[in-house]
Amino acid sequence: MRYLPKSPSERQEMLAAIGVKSVEDLFSSIPAAFRLKKPLALPAALSEMEIIDFFKARAAENSRGYTSFLGAGVYNHLRSVVTDAIIQRGEFLTSYTPYQAEISQGTLQAIFEFQTLMCQLTGQEVANASMYDGSTAVTEAVLMADRLTNKRRVIVARSLHPEHRQVLATYARNLNMEILEVGFTPTGQMDLDALGKLVHDDTSCVVAQSPNFFGVIEPVAKIAEIAHAKEALMVIAIAEAVSLGAVKPPVDTDIVAMEGQSFGMAPSYGGPFAGVIATRDKFVRQMPGRLAGQTVDNKGRRGFCLTLATREQHIRREKATSNICTNQALCALAATVHLCLLGKEGLAEMAAQNIAKARFAASELAKIPGVKLAFSGPAFNEFVIELPRSVKIVNASLRKEKLIGPLPLGTFYPELTKHGLVCVTEVTPRAEIERFAAALAKALKEPI
Amino acid sequence: MSDGIKKATMHVNQNEGLIFEKSAPGKRGMELPPLDVPAVDIGKALGAENARADVANFPEVSEIEVIRHFTRLSTWNFAIDLGMYPLGSCTMKYNPRVNEFVARLDGIASEHPYQPGELSQGCLKILDLLQNCLLEITGMDAITLQPSAGAQGELTGLLLIRAYLQSKGNPRKKVLIPDSAHGTNPATAVIAGYEVENIRSDAQGQIDIEQLKRIVNEDVAALMVTNPSTLGVFEQHIAEAAEILHKAGALLYMDGANMNALAGVARPGDFGVDVMHLNLHKTFSTPHGGGGPGAGPVMVKKILEPFLPVPVLVKKPDGTLALELNRSQSIGRVRAFVGNFGVLVRALAYTLAYGPGIRQATEDAVTNANYIRKNLEGVFDLPYSSPSMHEVVFSDAKQKKNGVGTMDIAKRLIDYGFHPYTTAFPLIVHGAMMIEPTESESREECDFFIEAMRSIADEAEKNPELVRTAPHNTRVGRLDEVGAARKPILRWKPKAAGEAAD
Numbered sequence: 045m046r047y048l049p050k051s052p053s054e055r056q057e058m059l060a061a062i063g064v065k066s067v068e069d070l071f072s073s074i075p076a077a078f079r080l081k082k083p084l085a086l087p088a089a090l091s092e093m094e095i096i097d098f099f100k101a102r103a104a105e106n107s108r109g110y111t112s113f114l115g116a117g118v119y120n121h122l123r124s125v126v127t128d129a130i131i132q133r134g135e136f137l138t139s140y141t142p143y144q145a146e147i148s149q150g151t152l153q154a155i156f157e158f159q160t161l162m163c164q165l166t167g168q169e170v171a172n173a174s175m176y177d178g179s180t181a182v183t184e185a186v187l188m189a190d191r192l193t194n195k196r197r198v199i200v201a202r203s204l205h206p207e208h209r210q211v212l213a214t215y216a217r218n219l220n221m222e223i224l225e226v227g228f229t230p231t232g233q234m235d236l237d238a239l240g241k242l243v244h245d246d247t248s249c250v251v252a253q254s255p256n257f258f259g260v261i262e263p264v265a266k267i268a269e270i271a272h273a274k275e276a277l278m279v280i281a282i283a284e285a286v287s288l289g290a291v292k293p294p295v296d297t298d299i300v301a302m303e304g305q306s307f308g309m310a311p312s313y314g315g316p317f318a319g320v321i322a323t324r325d326k327f328v329r330q331m332p333g334r335l336a337g338q339t340v341d342n343k344g345r346r347g348f349c350l351t352l353a354t355r356e357q358h359i360r361r362e363k364a365t366s367n368i369c370t371n372q373a374l375c376a377l378a379a380t381v382h383l384c385l386l387g388k389e390g391l392a393e394m395a396a397q398n399i400a401k402a403r404f405a406a407s408e409l410a411k412i413p414g415v416k417l418a419f420s421g422p423a424f425n426e427f428v429i430e431l432p433r434s435v436k437i438v439n440a441s442l443r444k445e446k447l448i449g450p451l452p453l454g455t456f457y458p459e460l461t462k463h464g465l466v467c468v469t470e471v472t473p474r475a476e477i478e479r480f481a482a483a484l485a486k487a488l489k490e491p492i
Numbered sequence: 493m494s495d496g497i498k499k500a501t502m503h504v505n506q507n508e509g510l511i512f513e514k515s516a517p518g519k520r521g522m523e524l525p526p527l528d529v530p531a532v533d534i535g536k537a538l539g540a541e542n543a544r545a546d547v548a549n550f551p552e553v554s555e556i557e558v559i560r561h562f563t564r565l566s567t568w569n570f571a572i573d574l575g576m577y578p579l580g581s582c583t584m585k586y587n588p589r590v591n592e593f594v595a596r597l598d599g600i601a602s603e604h605p606y607q608p609g610e611l612s613q614g615c616l617k618i619l620d621l622l623q624n625c626l627l628e629i630t631g632m633d634a635i636t637l638q639p640s641a642g643a644q645g646e647l648t649g650l651l652l653i654r655a656y657l658q659s660k661g662n663p664r665k666k667v668l669i670p671d672s673a674h675g676t677n678p679a680t681a682v683i684a685g686y687e688v689e690n691i692r693s694d695a696q697g698q699i700d701i702e703q704l705k706r707i708v709n710e711d712v713a714a715l716m717v718t719n720p721s722t723l724g725v726f727e728q729h730i731a732e733a734a735e736i737l738h739k740a741g742a743l744l745y746m747d748g749a750n751m752n753a754l755a756g757v758a759r760p761g762d763f764g765v766d767v768m769h770l771n772l773h774k775t776f777s778t779p780h781g782g783g784g785p786g787a788g789p790v791m792v793k794k795i796l797e798p799f800l801p802v803p804v805l806v807k808k809p810d811g812t813l814a815l816e817l818n819r820s821q822s823i824g825r826v827r828a829f830v831g832n833f834g835v836l837v838r839a840l841a842y843t844l845a846y847g848p849g850i851r852q853a854t855e856d857a858v859t860n861a862n863y864i865r866k867n868l869e870g871v872f873d874l875p876y877s878s879p880s881m882h883e884v885v886f887s888d889a890k891q892k893k894n895g896v897g898t899m900d901i902a903k904r905l906i907d908y909g910f911h912p913y914t915t916a917f918p919l920i921v922h923g924a925m926m927i928e929p930t931e932s933e934s935r936e937e938c939d940f941f942i943e944a945m946r947s948i949a950d951e952a953e954k955n956p957e958l959v960r961t962a963p964h965n966t967r968v969g970r971l972d973e974v975g976a977a978r979k980p981i982l983r984w985k986p987k988a989a990g991e992a993a994d
Contacts, residue, residue, distance in 0.1 A: 045849055047586055048856055049934035055859065058935055062862045067855045070862055071757055073726045073879040078763045080851075084628050084756055087621075089847035092590045098844065099837070103599025105614030107607050114604045117828060124522050126555060128596070131781075134573030135566035138587050141783035142569075144912050145973075146903070146966040150565035151782035157511050160983040164547050170982050173783075176640035179828035207828040214801070214824035218654060218685030261542050290534050292544045310596075313615045314605035314829025315640070316785035328980065334783065339976035342969040351976040362678035362688045370641045374781025377562075384511050384558045385521035388550040397527050399537050404529035422538045443608070451606050455817075474528040 045089070111476045112448040115426045115467025116257070117178065117205050117283045118314065119306045122394070122471055127308045127381045131374055141373070142336075145349040151373060152348035155336035158380045165285070166300045167293030168322035172333035174376040175368065178303025179211040181319030182251065182281045184332045184366055185301040186212055188321070189249035189277045190221065191330045191365070197222045197246050199276075201234045203256035205283055206456035212251075221248075232260035232419025232428065239270055247276035254280055254294065255287050258465065259402070259426025260419055268296035286469075287424045289395030299323045308382025309375055318375035328352065332366035397470040398425035401477070405468040408481040414488055418463055426467045428453065428460075433492060435464040441487035447480055506967055508564040511551050512984050521555040549986050568967050569782070570911050576937050578864075580883045580914035580926025581674065581722060583752045583774035585857075588845065591777065591838035600837060605829040609814045616813035619805055619830065622840040629843075629850070630748070630768060631761025632791035636800045638831040642749060643676045645769030645788025646716075648801060650684035651823045652767055652792060653714050653743050655799040659821065660741070664713035667745075670699060672722045672918040677747060686713060693920055697723045697876045699733055708740045714767075718747040719760070722918040722926070723876050724861065724883035726753075734764025743767060751775040752930065753858060753882035756851025766793050776839035787835040801826045856931035857882045860938055864929055867942040871949045875921050882930075888923035896952040896959045898923045903970070904951070904962035908944035 050058075055067070064070060071079060090098065112120070131137065135150060142148030142155075155173045162171035175181045182205075186198055198216070200209055202225050209225075216223055224242055227235045234252055243250065250271040254262035268278040280294040282302040294300055305317040323331055329352065337351035386394065402425045409429055410417050418428040431438055435452035442449040450464025457463070468477060535543045553561075570577070577584035595601060603615055623635045639645040654663045666689050667681040678688045691707065694700040699717060708715075715737055719727045727733070734744045746760050746768035752775045754760070760768050772778050773786035780786075792800070802822045803815035815830065846853060858881050865874070865884040873889035888898040902912030902925070914926035929938060951959050963969070 045846065045852055047588060047845065048852060048931055049937075050856055054935045055856070058859050058863045058938075062859070062866045064862075067859060070855070070858045070879075070881075073728065073881070074758050075728065075731070075763075078731070078758045080757060080759065083848035084850065086625055086628055086847045086850070087844060089849050090844045092845075095590050095841050095844055096594060099594035099597055099600060099618075099841070102614035102618050103597045105617065106599045106603050107611040108599045108602075110607075110611065112604055112607065114606050116606055118604055118606070120602075120604070122522070122524060124555075126521070126559060130559070130562045130566075132592060133563065133566045135569040135571045136562075137592070137779045137781055138572035139569045139782045140577065140579060140582060140584060140780050140911070144570070144902075144906070145971045146963050146968055147568075147570035147906055147911065148782070149568035149968060151569055153510070153565055153568075154562070154782075156982075156984070160510075160512065161550070163983045164550055176644065176785075177827055179825075180640065180644070205828070207825060210825040211827055214651070214826055215683070217824070218651070219683070220685075261538060265541075288544070289547070290544055291538065292542050310601035310834075311604045312595075312601050313603040313612070313833035315827075315832040316787075316834050328982070335980070335982055337976040338981040339972045341971050345968055347968040347971045349971045349973050349976050351973065351980055351982075354977070362682045364675070364679040364682075367643045367647060367676055367679035367683050368641070370643070370784035370786050372781075372785045373783035374779065375785055377782065381558060381562055384551050384553055384561070385555060387520040387522070387552045388547055389518075389552070390520050390522050390524065391550065392546060393524055396531070396534060397524060399534060400527055400529050400532045403532055403537060422542055424538075439608070443611075448604075448607055448611070470524060477529075 107448065110446050110448050113466050113468065113480060114448060114451055116451045116465055117303065118311045119284055119467065119469055120311060120471055121286060121306050121469055123308050123382065124385050126385055127378050130381045131378050136374065136377055142350060145347065149347060152336045154377050154380055156338060156348050158376045159336065161380060161383050162320050162322050165288045165293065166302065166322040167295040168300055169325040170328050171320055171322035172331055172335055174371040175319035175321060175333050176372060177315060177317045177319045178281065178283055179208040181301040181321055182208045183212045183215045185279045185299045185321055186249060186251060188299060188330050188332060189279060192327060193248045193277060195246050195248035196220055197224065198248055199224050199226055199239065199242050199250045201226055201252040201256065203228045203234060203258055204251055204253045204281055205257050208281060230419065231421035232258040233262050233421045234267060236266060236270065239267065243270055243274045243276055245274055247274055249277040249279050251279040251281065253283060255284055255424040258419055258428045259423045260421035261291055261424060264294045265296045284424060286395055286398060289391035290399060291424065304379045307379035309378055316372055316375055318372040318379055330365060332368060334371045394470055401468045401470065401472060402427060405466060405477045408477060409484065412481060412485045412488065425469055426465055428463050428465055431462050431464065432488065434461060437492065438487050441490055442483055445483040447483055505564045505567060508561060510984050511553060511561055512549065514553050514557055515551045517552055519552045519554050521553055521558045575909055576929065576933055576941055577911040578913045578927045578929050578941065579911060580885065580928040581749055583928060583930055585777055585930040586932040587777050587779040588842060591841040594841050595834045595837045613812060615833065616805065618837060618840055620813055622836055623805065625843045626770065626789055627791060629755055630791045631759025633794045634797040634800060635789055635791045637789045637836055638801050638826055639788040639790060640827055640832055641784065641786035642769055642771040642788040643680060644826060645790050646676060646680040646747065647683055648790045648826050649745055649767040649769055650680060650686065652796045652799045653745065654684060655823050656796050657713055665711045667713055668715040670717060672697060672920045673716065673718060674722065677716045696878050697721060697725060697920060699727055699729060701729045701732055704733055704736055708736055708742060710740065712740065712742045714743045714745045716745040716747060718749055720750045720753045720881045723885050724880045725878040726881055731764045749774060750882060753854065755854045757854050767796060772835055772839040777842040778835045778838040785832050785835055787832045787839065799823050803830060853931045860929040860931065860933055863938055864927060864942060868945055871946055872925065883926060883928035885921055886925040887921050888925060891949065891952040892923060894952050894956040896956045898925050900959045900962060901925065901948050904948045904959045905944060906963040907965045910941060910944060
């Protein structure tokens with residue numbers, strides 16, 4: 045087997061040196077009844093070429109050749125080949141968590157740069173080294189607010205990503221936490237009147253997403269004002285991180301929970317990505333997740349190490365701030381390299397192109413008889429259209445034209461079965477937007 | 493140094509600054525195709541109150557600077573590709589390159605989690621085959637691939653246990669955890685809403701069956717056990733422990749962190765385990781990447797299947813695969829989408845490379861650990877003499893007499909070209925030295941390692957100061973970790989006007 049560096053005679057010599065007759069003897073501590081008597085029923089071993097062929101065959105069974113207008117938490121953005129070249133260097137790819145700082149300065153300095161970039165983008169004072177993904181970052185942010193306020197009632201916008209709300213519900217169920225939802229207005233933004241009535245002294249935090257699940261930018265400062273008036277914390281989730289190149293950072297908020305996928309990570313059928321928590325300096329000791337800090341070595345030279353680990357599970361055990369051990373270091377590195385390449389101008393330009401393309405697409409689609417833009421609030425690169433018939437039926441017609449149409453919102457919002465979420469980014473060519481509009485117009489003329 | 497001139501010093505690649513220190517206005521490392529629709533005024537489009545001026549102090553550098561910066565940083569890391577990584581309980585085995593290649597294929601990396609099922613059959617078949625392989629290897633009945641890593645797998649497993657017990661009328665209060673367990677286990681139990689009761693290991697470092705009999709009652713939801721244990725020893729009485737728990741209506745959870753000792757040799761499903769997780773970044777070779785991403789699938793027995801997180805992969809009557817969202821007894825979702833799909837692709841590529849031959853990898857891993865044990869016994873103290881499987885735990889008791897501790901020996905290993913072993917864990921061994929070579933090391937590498945360890949033991953006798961002050965050959969020396977925690981500097985900030993440069 046090509047991955048195993050021993051010859052048959054070396055195996056025998058090593059067993060002899062250990063003082064056993066056969067390799068079976070090394071497993072004698074497993075009670076005989078539980079030792080497998082026959083080989084596992086797995087597919088026969090494949091060579092490298094056969095493995096590649098297998099996955100190429102699977103790739104051909106997916107969506108190749110289709111143009112997609114899906115976003116909803118996973119976005120298709122430009123990525124440079126440089127990012128992949130860097131993260132595939134064995135020194136990054138095959139290294140462990142940087143506990144041994146002397147031989148992990150590469151990873152540690154990159155994490156420190158990542159934390160800095162996340163602070164610059166979010167307008168917060170401190171950011172962690174990354175978490176699993178956006179959905180778990182939101183949940184961890186709520187648990188953090190719970191520890192900081194010692195209150196159990198959480199108010200969540202219905203315009204927060206539905207799957208993020210579901211993850212939060214799974215975690216909250218056994219922690220004696222109450223979750224209340226607040227709806228949205230015709231602008232697609234959080235209903236502030238309803239929020240005002242729901243927030244009380246027993247509220248731990250208010251959670252909103254901006255741009256929200258409908259692509260609409262929330263009035264973050266106003267929401268924060270309502271939350272803060274009752275001494276509740278404000279948590280802002282960011283699912284589309286490219287928006288930070290054009291949208292004002294949520295400086296009024298207490299905790300930011302972000303998904304970093306838009307920064308150099310492929311959609312990859314939903315993961316791996318990198319979540320981030322950013323917050324104020326004063327809350328750092330209740331923040332979950334790894335942190336790299338700057339320090340000096342025994343000769344006074346600048347160096348970096350993991351720090352404030354006394355919050356973490358391997359030290360604190362049952363008193364830890366979170367049970368999470370890993371960050372998504374390689375994904376965070378991809379984001380760091382990607383953002384360094386893109387730079388200040390590139391990020392602003394990318395964000396501006398997203399706004400322009402989405403506006404163009406929205407106006408093209410709104411020209412089609414029967415198609416309405418559902419919400420009037422300011423949008424980034426996603427918007428909701430209302431159709432005269434079920435989105436699922438329309439999408440089936442679009443598929444015949446090699447188009448993956450809008451996300452049917454009825455899956456998550458029973459009241460929105462005729463609504464679809466459209467995403468357009470800088471990689472969507474104008475010609476494809478126009479082809480989509482033409483195909484949609486045609487589909488709506490088909491008899492049901 | 494004055495602000496104007498930066499001198500080249502010895503080893504310029506050893507003195508790489510922060511990317512922010514290389515930034516100059518107007519540089520960039522990536523260009524976009526021109527906009528092909530009318531441009532918009534952002535202030536007007538979003539409203540002035542929502543528009544951002546720019547991201548202050550964001551880096552502005554060229555492509556070659558980015559390449560050189562991160563390539564230089566990479567040379568400051570140790571990695572499996574450079575040498576042996578004998579980190580106990582971490583299973584730092586070779587990460588096959590083909591895994592990286594297939595995870596990046598167009599049609600795999602490019603797929604969106606919300607694209608319709610009929611255009612996702614390739615992705616779903618990958619998930620289906622991986623599920624079947626992992627079930628065969630573990631001997632369990634049903635599986636979820638959703639958890640992002642081992643810790644989330646543990647949480648998912650405990651939530652499944654809670655949901656199952658709740659369906660029987662009482663979720664119960666406590667989870668029993670041996671004192672040899674990894675710190676994640678108790679942290680997870682608390683998040684799942686359970687109290688933790690630590691149970692002491694017996695003289696052989698194993699579950700104390702008599703003690704277990706005494707404390708298992710109707711308050712106990714489960715026992716969480718790592719098998720082989722963190723001492724690298726198979727739990728002799730695991731089936732008996734399962735029986736005691738089952739009789740009392742409680743369940744057995746197995747932390748599969750050490751599955752590299754069992755794959756192809758024994759199956760947890762056969763020795764009474766009800767729920768377990770795997771760390772695909774350990775046994776199944778997906779890269780650690782400096783601390784993630786991982787994946788932590790959870791396998792269960794039939795009785796727990798109705799509670800699995802959504803979505804669940806199902807086969808439709810027409811033979812196609814689909815993700816099912818509506819399951820009335822499900823614990824819900826533990827993360828967005830199906831999981832770390834790219835990691836799952838790599839794990840399947842690894843499994844396909846071995847097939848049933850995965851047993852050979854297990855045999856080689858156990859052989860390597862025992863070979864190292866045999867050659868270092870007597871040189872280092874062996875606190876538990878129970879037979880080792882994939883890892884061996886020594887202690888620093890002999891070297892401590894000369895004031896040399898496990899951390900010193902670990903740091904000195906760096907000078908010999910090895911990553912340190914795991915230090916100070918498990919907690920039941922004072923001054924633990926936990927060594928897991930994996931199957932990826934040749935006899936020659938194992939011999940080099942043994943030689944290095946013997947040499948360090950010798951140094952600890954003759955020149956303890958040399959070991960205590962190690963490492964000596966690294967780019968930076970031991971770092972001031974206390975200072976880092978006392979006054980945390982967690983981000984770069986530009987120098988204020990008038991402040992002197994370094």
